[in-house]
Amino acid sequence: MxxxxxxxxxxxxxxxxxxxxxxxxxxxxxxxxxxxxxxxxxPEVVDALHRAVANCAFGYMAPTDSYLNSVCLWVEKRHGWAIKPEWVVPSTGVVSELANIVRCFTAPGDRILVETPVYDPFGNVVKSAGRTLVENPLRCDGRAYSIDSEDLERDLKSGVKLMIFCSPHNPVGRVWLPDEVRQVANLCQQYGALLVSDEIHWDIIMPGHSHFTAGLAGTPDNVIVLTAPSKTFNLAGLKCSNDIIPSAGLRSKLAAWKESRHIETNNGLGLVACEAAYRHGGxxxxxxxxxxxxxxxxxxxxxxxxxxxxxxxxxxxxxxxxxxxxxxxxxxxxxxxxxxxxxxxxxxxxxxxxxxxxxxxxxxxxxxxxxxxxxxxxxxxxx
Ligand SMILES: Cc1ncc(COP(=O)(O)O)c(C=O)c1O
CATH class of the missing domain: 3.90.1150.10 (Aspartate Aminotransferase, domain 1)
Incomplete structure:
Protein backbone atom coordinates (compact mmCIF):
# COMPACT_ATOMS: atom_id res chain seq x y z
CA MET A 1 0.00 0.00 0.00
CA PRO A 43 9.14 5.95 -4.00
CA GLU A 44 10.57 4.05 -7.00
CA VAL A 45 10.75 7.34 -8.92
CA VAL A 46 12.24 9.24 -5.99
CA ASP A 47 14.87 6.48 -5.53
CA ALA A 48 15.85 6.64 -9.22
CA LEU A 49 16.25 10.41 -8.94
CA HIS A 50 18.36 10.02 -5.78
CA ARG A 51 20.66 7.62 -7.62
CA ALA A 52 20.96 9.98 -10.58
CA VAL A 53 21.77 12.92 -8.30
CA ALA A 54 24.32 10.84 -6.37
CA ASN A 55 26.18 10.35 -9.64
CA CYS A 56 26.92 14.12 -9.58
CA ALA A 57 26.84 14.56 -13.36
CA PHE A 58 24.28 16.82 -14.99
CA GLY A 59 25.51 17.20 -18.54
CA TYR A 60 23.55 17.01 -21.80
CA MET A 61 21.24 14.05 -22.03
CA ALA A 62 19.36 12.26 -24.79
CA PRO A 63 16.80 9.48 -24.44
CA THR A 64 18.43 6.04 -24.30
CA ASP A 65 17.08 2.88 -25.94
CA SER A 66 16.10 1.76 -22.47
CA TYR A 67 14.08 4.96 -22.01
CA LEU A 68 12.26 4.55 -25.33
CA ASN A 69 11.52 0.91 -24.52
CA SER A 70 10.05 1.86 -21.15
CA VAL A 71 7.62 4.22 -22.90
CA CYS A 72 6.69 1.48 -25.43
CA LEU A 73 6.13 -1.06 -22.66
CA TRP A 74 3.90 1.31 -20.70
CA VAL A 75 1.84 2.25 -23.73
CA GLU A 76 1.33 -1.38 -24.74
CA LYS A 77 0.64 -2.70 -21.26
CA ARG A 78 -1.60 0.11 -20.02
CA HIS A 79 -3.21 1.23 -23.27
CA GLY A 80 -3.05 -1.79 -25.57
CA TRP A 81 -1.20 0.10 -28.28
CA ALA A 82 1.93 -1.64 -29.65
CA ILE A 83 4.12 1.27 -30.64
CA LYS A 84 7.69 1.29 -31.97
CA PRO A 85 10.56 3.06 -30.19
CA GLU A 86 11.12 5.33 -33.19
CA TRP A 87 7.56 6.66 -32.87
CA VAL A 88 8.38 8.11 -29.44
CA VAL A 89 9.45 11.74 -29.64
CA PRO A 90 10.44 13.07 -26.21
CA SER A 91 9.44 16.68 -25.60
CA THR A 92 9.61 19.12 -22.73
CA GLY A 93 5.94 19.65 -21.97
CA VAL A 94 2.63 19.00 -23.67
CA VAL A 95 1.59 22.63 -24.03
CA SER A 96 4.86 23.82 -25.53
CA GLU A 97 4.81 20.80 -27.85
CA LEU A 98 1.24 21.61 -28.88
CA ALA A 99 2.44 25.09 -29.77
CA ASN A 100 5.28 23.59 -31.84
CA ILE A 101 2.90 21.21 -33.62
CA VAL A 102 0.38 23.94 -34.42
CA ARG A 103 3.11 26.14 -35.87
CA CYS A 104 4.82 23.30 -37.73
CA PHE A 105 1.79 21.71 -39.42
CA THR A 106 -0.46 24.71 -40.09
CA ALA A 107 -0.09 28.19 -41.57
CA PRO A 108 -1.23 31.58 -40.22
CA GLY A 109 -4.99 31.93 -40.58
CA ASP A 110 -5.62 28.15 -40.75
CA ARG A 111 -8.61 26.86 -38.85
CA ILE A 112 -7.93 24.74 -35.76
CA LEU A 113 -10.72 23.05 -33.85
CA VAL A 114 -11.10 22.45 -30.12
CA GLU A 115 -14.06 21.12 -28.17
CA THR A 116 -15.26 23.48 -25.46
CA PRO A 117 -15.25 23.91 -22.54
CA VAL A 118 -11.60 22.89 -22.54
CA TYR A 119 -8.20 23.40 -20.90
CA ASP A 120 -7.52 27.04 -21.79
CA PRO A 121 -3.96 26.74 -23.25
CA PHE A 122 -5.49 24.90 -26.25
CA GLY A 123 -7.13 28.11 -27.44
CA ASN A 124 -4.13 30.19 -26.40
CA VAL A 125 -1.60 28.24 -28.49
CA VAL A 126 -3.89 28.56 -31.51
CA LYS A 127 -4.49 32.29 -31.13
CA SER A 128 -0.92 33.22 -30.23
CA ALA A 129 0.22 31.49 -33.44
CA GLY A 130 -2.18 33.64 -35.49
CA ARG A 131 -4.35 30.65 -36.41
CA THR A 132 -8.15 30.77 -36.35
CA LEU A 133 -9.79 29.08 -33.39
CA VAL A 134 -12.90 27.02 -34.19
CA GLU A 135 -14.85 26.15 -31.05
CA ASN A 136 -17.04 23.07 -31.22
CA PRO A 137 -19.14 23.04 -28.04
CA LEU A 138 -19.63 19.72 -26.27
CA ARG A 139 -23.24 18.77 -25.69
CA CYS A 140 -24.36 18.64 -22.07
CA ASP A 141 -27.64 17.21 -20.83
CA GLY A 142 -27.28 19.09 -17.56
CA ARG A 143 -24.95 16.50 -16.05
CA ALA A 144 -22.98 14.50 -18.62
CA TYR A 145 -21.14 15.63 -21.73
CA SER A 146 -20.97 14.18 -25.23
CA ILE A 147 -19.60 15.14 -28.62
CA ASP A 148 -22.12 16.58 -31.03
CA SER A 149 -20.90 14.66 -34.05
CA GLU A 150 -23.15 16.43 -36.57
CA ASP A 151 -21.90 19.76 -35.40
CA LEU A 152 -18.34 18.47 -35.39
CA GLU A 153 -18.73 17.27 -38.97
CA ARG A 154 -20.14 20.63 -40.03
CA ASP A 155 -17.15 22.41 -38.49
CA LEU A 156 -14.58 19.99 -39.91
CA LYS A 157 -16.13 20.42 -43.36
CA SER A 158 -15.43 24.14 -43.16
CA GLY A 159 -11.76 23.51 -43.86
CA VAL A 160 -10.26 22.72 -40.47
CA LYS A 161 -6.55 21.82 -40.74
CA LEU A 162 -5.98 20.39 -37.28
CA MET A 163 -8.10 19.27 -34.34
CA ILE A 164 -6.82 19.29 -30.77
CA PHE A 165 -8.67 16.54 -28.91
CA CYS A 166 -8.57 16.30 -25.12
CA SER A 167 -8.82 12.67 -24.02
CA PRO A 168 -9.64 12.16 -21.17
CA HIS A 169 -11.19 15.59 -21.17
CA ASN A 170 -10.09 18.39 -18.87
CA PRO A 171 -12.23 19.90 -17.37
CA VAL A 172 -15.42 17.89 -17.98
CA GLY A 173 -13.93 14.56 -16.80
CA ARG A 174 -15.10 12.39 -19.70
CA VAL A 175 -13.22 9.26 -20.72
CA TRP A 176 -14.34 8.97 -24.32
CA LEU A 177 -15.75 5.62 -25.43
CA PRO A 178 -14.01 3.74 -28.26
CA ASP A 179 -16.87 4.61 -30.63
CA GLU A 180 -16.61 8.28 -29.78
CA VAL A 181 -12.84 8.30 -30.36
CA ARG A 182 -13.25 6.37 -33.63
CA GLN A 183 -15.86 8.82 -34.83
CA VAL A 184 -13.58 11.78 -34.14
CA ALA A 185 -10.66 10.05 -35.87
CA ASN A 186 -12.78 9.05 -38.88
CA LEU A 187 -14.19 12.54 -39.32
CA CYS A 188 -10.71 14.06 -39.12
CA GLN A 189 -9.49 11.58 -41.70
CA GLN A 190 -12.47 12.20 -43.97
CA TYR A 191 -12.06 15.98 -43.96
CA GLY A 192 -8.27 16.07 -43.99
CA ALA A 193 -7.68 17.46 -40.49
CA LEU A 194 -4.63 16.28 -38.55
CA LEU A 195 -5.81 14.79 -35.23
CA VAL A 196 -3.64 15.82 -32.29
CA SER A 197 -4.87 13.98 -29.22
CA ASP A 198 -3.71 15.31 -25.86
CA GLU A 199 -3.85 12.24 -23.61
CA ILE A 200 -1.85 13.59 -20.68
CA HIS A 201 -4.55 12.33 -18.25
CA TRP A 202 -4.79 8.86 -19.85
CA ASP A 203 -3.62 6.93 -16.77
CA ILE A 204 -6.00 8.63 -14.34
CA ILE A 205 -9.12 6.60 -14.95
CA MET A 206 -11.94 5.96 -12.50
CA PRO A 207 -13.50 2.55 -11.77
CA GLY A 208 -15.76 1.23 -14.51
CA HIS A 209 -14.05 3.18 -17.27
CA SER A 210 -11.17 2.46 -19.57
CA HIS A 211 -9.25 4.77 -21.80
CA PHE A 212 -9.17 4.21 -25.55
CA THR A 213 -6.29 5.99 -27.22
CA ALA A 214 -6.76 7.84 -30.48
CA GLY A 215 -3.61 6.00 -31.59
CA LEU A 216 -5.79 2.90 -32.02
CA ALA A 217 -8.45 4.81 -33.93
CA GLY A 218 -6.65 7.18 -36.26
CA THR A 219 -4.78 6.22 -39.38
CA PRO A 220 -1.01 6.29 -38.74
CA ASP A 221 -0.41 9.23 -41.06
CA ASN A 222 -3.13 11.33 -39.49
CA VAL A 223 -2.70 11.13 -35.73
CA ILE A 224 -0.29 12.45 -33.11
CA VAL A 225 -0.81 11.40 -29.48
CA LEU A 226 0.67 13.60 -26.77
CA THR A 227 1.41 11.91 -23.46
CA ALA A 228 3.41 12.52 -20.31
CA PRO A 229 4.07 10.94 -16.93
CA SER A 230 3.60 14.39 -15.37
CA LYS A 231 -0.04 14.27 -14.19
CA THR A 232 0.00 10.59 -13.21
CA PHE A 233 3.21 10.75 -11.18
CA ASN A 234 3.40 14.47 -10.32
CA LEU A 235 6.48 15.19 -12.42
CA ALA A 236 5.39 18.38 -14.21
CA GLY A 237 8.36 20.39 -12.90
CA LEU A 238 10.80 17.96 -14.54
CA LYS A 239 9.54 18.88 -18.03
CA CYS A 240 9.33 15.50 -19.68
CA SER A 241 6.60 14.43 -22.08
CA ASN A 242 6.42 12.11 -25.09
CA ASP A 243 4.72 12.59 -28.44
CA ILE A 244 3.80 9.35 -30.15
CA ILE A 245 3.95 9.90 -33.89
CA PRO A 246 3.51 6.78 -36.05
CA SER A 247 4.14 8.60 -39.33
CA ALA A 248 7.81 8.95 -40.35
CA GLY A 249 6.83 11.92 -42.53
CA LEU A 250 5.20 13.84 -39.69
CA ARG A 251 8.12 12.98 -37.39
CA SER A 252 10.77 14.27 -39.72
CA LYS A 253 8.83 17.43 -40.51
CA LEU A 254 8.47 18.20 -36.80
CA ALA A 255 12.11 17.35 -36.07
CA ALA A 256 13.32 19.68 -38.82
CA TRP A 257 10.99 22.44 -37.66
CA LYS A 258 12.25 22.19 -34.08
CA GLU A 259 15.89 21.96 -35.08
CA SER A 260 15.69 25.08 -37.18
CA ARG A 261 14.34 26.94 -34.15
CA HIS A 262 16.93 25.59 -31.72
CA ILE A 263 14.28 23.86 -29.63
CA GLU A 264 16.33 21.54 -27.48
CA THR A 265 15.45 18.47 -25.58
CA ASN A 266 15.74 17.04 -22.82
CA ASN A 267 15.88 17.54 -19.10
CA GLY A 268 18.04 14.64 -17.90
CA LEU A 269 16.30 14.19 -14.56
CA GLY A 270 12.96 14.23 -16.34
CA LEU A 271 14.06 11.29 -18.48
CA VAL A 272 15.24 9.39 -15.39
CA ALA A 273 11.95 10.00 -13.59
CA CYS A 274 9.80 9.09 -16.58
CA GLU A 275 11.62 5.81 -17.17
CA ALA A 276 11.40 4.84 -13.49
CA ALA A 277 7.71 5.72 -13.40
CA TYR A 278 6.91 3.71 -16.52
CA ARG A 279 8.99 0.71 -15.42
CA HIS A 280 7.95 0.57 -11.78
CA GLY A 281 4.95 2.88 -11.24
CA GLY A 282 2.02 0.71 -12.37
C1 LIG B 1 -5.13 18.49 -21.01
C2 LIG B 1 -3.82 19.05 -20.53
N1 LIG B 1 -2.79 19.17 -21.37
C3 LIG B 1 -1.60 19.65 -20.97
C4 LIG B 1 -1.40 20.05 -19.66
C5 LIG B 1 -0.06 20.61 -19.25
O1 LIG B 1 0.95 19.84 -19.73
P1 LIG B 1 2.46 20.31 -19.60
O2 LIG B 1 2.70 20.70 -18.18
O3 LIG B 1 3.22 19.10 -20.02
O4 LIG B 1 2.64 21.45 -20.54
C6 LIG B 1 -2.44 19.94 -18.75
C7 LIG B 1 -2.27 20.38 -17.36
O5 LIG B 1 -3.18 20.47 -16.60
C8 LIG B 1 -3.68 19.42 -19.18
O6 LIG B 1 -4.73 19.29 -18.36
Missing amino acids: YDFDTPTPRAGSGAIKWDMRDKLGNSEALPFWVADSDYASP AWADEQNEYIWGSFLHVKDYITDKLPGVIVTPLEGTYLMWLNIFNTGFDSRGAVRRMTAAGAILNDGARYGDDSFVRLNLACPRSQLESGLPAIAAALGGV
Missing part, protein backbone atom coordinates in the same frame (compact mmCIF):
# COMPACT_ATOMS: atom_id res chain seq x y z
CA TYR A 2 1.35 3.40 -0.96
CA ASP A 3 0.83 6.53 1.11
CA PHE A 4 -1.38 9.27 -0.32
CA ASP A 5 -2.42 10.60 3.10
CA THR A 6 0.84 12.35 3.99
CA PRO A 7 1.18 15.83 2.50
CA THR A 8 4.44 16.90 0.85
CA PRO A 9 5.43 20.29 2.28
CA ARG A 10 5.28 22.53 -0.78
CA ALA A 11 4.70 26.07 0.53
CA GLY A 12 7.86 28.15 0.07
CA SER A 13 9.34 25.67 -2.42
CA GLY A 14 8.41 27.68 -5.50
CA ALA A 15 5.36 25.47 -6.13
CA ILE A 16 3.00 27.68 -8.16
CA LYS A 17 -0.06 26.09 -6.59
CA TRP A 18 1.08 27.14 -3.10
CA ASP A 19 3.34 30.13 -3.56
CA MET A 20 1.04 32.16 -5.77
CA ARG A 21 -1.74 32.11 -3.20
CA ASP A 22 -0.87 35.60 -1.97
CA LYS A 23 -1.33 36.98 -5.50
CA LEU A 24 -4.80 35.47 -5.48
CA GLY A 25 -5.59 37.30 -2.26
CA ASN A 26 -5.23 34.73 0.52
CA SER A 27 -1.82 33.23 1.30
CA GLU A 28 -3.42 30.91 3.89
CA ALA A 29 -6.09 29.41 1.63
CA LEU A 30 -5.84 25.70 0.77
CA PRO A 31 -5.05 25.24 -2.93
CA PHE A 32 -7.29 23.10 -5.14
CA TRP A 33 -6.45 24.84 -8.40
CA VAL A 34 -3.20 24.09 -10.39
CA ALA A 35 -3.31 20.50 -11.72
CA ASP A 36 -0.51 18.88 -9.74
CA SER A 37 -0.50 16.71 -6.62
CA ASP A 38 0.22 17.34 -2.95
CA TYR A 39 1.45 13.88 -1.92
CA ALA A 40 4.78 12.25 -2.72
CA SER A 41 5.61 10.79 -6.13
CA PRO A 42 6.17 6.99 -6.17
CA ALA A 283 0.86 -0.39 -8.92
CA TRP A 284 1.22 3.15 -7.58
CA ALA A 285 -0.84 4.56 -10.45
CA ASP A 286 -3.59 1.98 -9.78
CA GLU A 287 -3.69 2.83 -6.08
CA GLN A 288 -3.75 6.53 -6.84
CA ASN A 289 -6.81 6.01 -9.03
CA GLU A 290 -8.57 4.25 -6.15
CA TYR A 291 -7.58 7.04 -3.78
CA ILE A 292 -8.86 9.75 -6.12
CA TRP A 293 -12.11 7.86 -6.60
CA GLY A 294 -12.54 7.68 -2.81
CA SER A 295 -11.88 11.40 -2.55
CA PHE A 296 -14.35 12.12 -5.34
CA LEU A 297 -17.09 10.17 -3.52
CA HIS A 298 -16.26 11.96 -0.29
CA VAL A 299 -16.50 15.42 -1.86
CA LYS A 300 -19.62 14.46 -3.79
CA ASP A 301 -21.39 13.32 -0.61
CA TYR A 302 -20.36 16.47 1.19
CA ILE A 303 -21.62 18.71 -1.62
CA THR A 304 -24.89 16.81 -1.96
CA ASP A 305 -25.43 17.33 1.75
CA LYS A 306 -24.28 20.93 2.20
CA LEU A 307 -24.73 22.45 -1.26
CA PRO A 308 -27.74 20.68 -2.78
CA GLY A 309 -27.95 23.28 -5.58
CA VAL A 310 -24.48 22.41 -6.89
CA ILE A 311 -24.45 19.72 -9.57
CA VAL A 312 -21.47 17.35 -9.50
CA THR A 313 -20.41 16.26 -13.00
CA PRO A 314 -19.66 12.50 -13.09
CA LEU A 315 -15.92 11.82 -12.89
CA GLU A 316 -14.72 9.23 -15.40
CA GLY A 317 -11.10 10.32 -15.64
CA THR A 318 -8.61 13.01 -14.52
CA TYR A 319 -8.41 14.15 -10.89
CA LEU A 320 -10.38 17.30 -11.65
CA MET A 321 -13.96 17.76 -10.42
CA TRP A 322 -16.27 19.94 -12.49
CA LEU A 323 -18.97 21.55 -10.40
CA ASN A 324 -22.01 23.32 -11.81
CA ILE A 325 -22.67 26.27 -9.49
CA PHE A 326 -25.32 27.98 -11.62
CA ASN A 327 -28.02 27.52 -8.96
CA THR A 328 -25.95 29.30 -6.31
CA GLY A 329 -26.45 32.59 -8.18
CA PHE A 330 -22.70 33.27 -8.41
CA ASP A 331 -20.73 33.38 -11.62
CA SER A 332 -17.52 31.37 -11.58
CA ARG A 333 -15.13 34.27 -10.99
CA GLY A 334 -17.30 35.65 -8.20
CA ALA A 335 -17.54 32.20 -6.65
CA VAL A 336 -13.76 31.69 -6.80
CA ARG A 337 -13.16 35.09 -5.18
CA ARG A 338 -15.51 34.19 -2.34
CA MET A 339 -14.03 30.70 -1.90
CA THR A 340 -10.49 32.10 -1.89
CA ALA A 341 -11.40 34.62 0.79
CA ALA A 342 -13.06 31.83 2.79
CA GLY A 343 -9.95 29.59 2.53
CA ALA A 344 -10.10 27.37 -0.59
CA ILE A 345 -8.73 28.21 -4.05
CA LEU A 346 -10.44 26.58 -7.06
CA ASN A 347 -10.30 27.43 -10.78
CA ASP A 348 -13.10 29.44 -12.33
CA GLY A 349 -14.89 27.78 -15.22
CA ALA A 350 -14.87 31.01 -17.27
CA ARG A 351 -11.26 30.37 -18.24
CA TYR A 352 -12.27 27.04 -19.81
CA GLY A 353 -15.33 28.54 -21.48
CA ASP A 354 -18.19 28.02 -19.01
CA ASP A 355 -18.90 30.60 -16.35
CA SER A 356 -21.42 28.36 -14.53
CA PHE A 357 -18.72 25.96 -13.30
CA VAL A 358 -15.71 25.77 -11.01
CA ARG A 359 -12.94 23.12 -11.13
CA LEU A 360 -11.62 21.39 -8.03
CA ASN A 361 -8.36 19.41 -7.99
CA LEU A 362 -8.69 16.21 -5.93
CA ALA A 363 -4.98 15.20 -6.03
CA CYS A 364 -4.11 15.87 -2.41
CA PRO A 365 -4.34 14.04 0.90
CA ARG A 366 -7.99 13.56 1.81
CA SER A 367 -7.43 15.53 5.02
CA GLN A 368 -6.64 18.59 2.88
CA LEU A 369 -9.98 18.23 1.12
CA GLU A 370 -11.75 17.78 4.45
CA SER A 371 -10.18 21.00 5.71
CA GLY A 372 -11.10 22.93 2.56
CA LEU A 373 -14.69 21.81 2.05
CA PRO A 374 -16.25 23.97 4.79
CA ALA A 375 -14.74 27.07 3.15
CA ILE A 376 -16.28 26.06 -0.18
CA ALA A 377 -19.67 25.45 1.41
CA ALA A 378 -19.60 28.71 3.38
CA ALA A 379 -18.62 30.75 0.31
CA LEU A 380 -21.40 29.28 -1.81
CA GLY A 381 -24.10 29.70 0.82
CA GLY A 382 -24.21 26.09 1.98
CA VAL A 383 -26.93 24.83 4.30
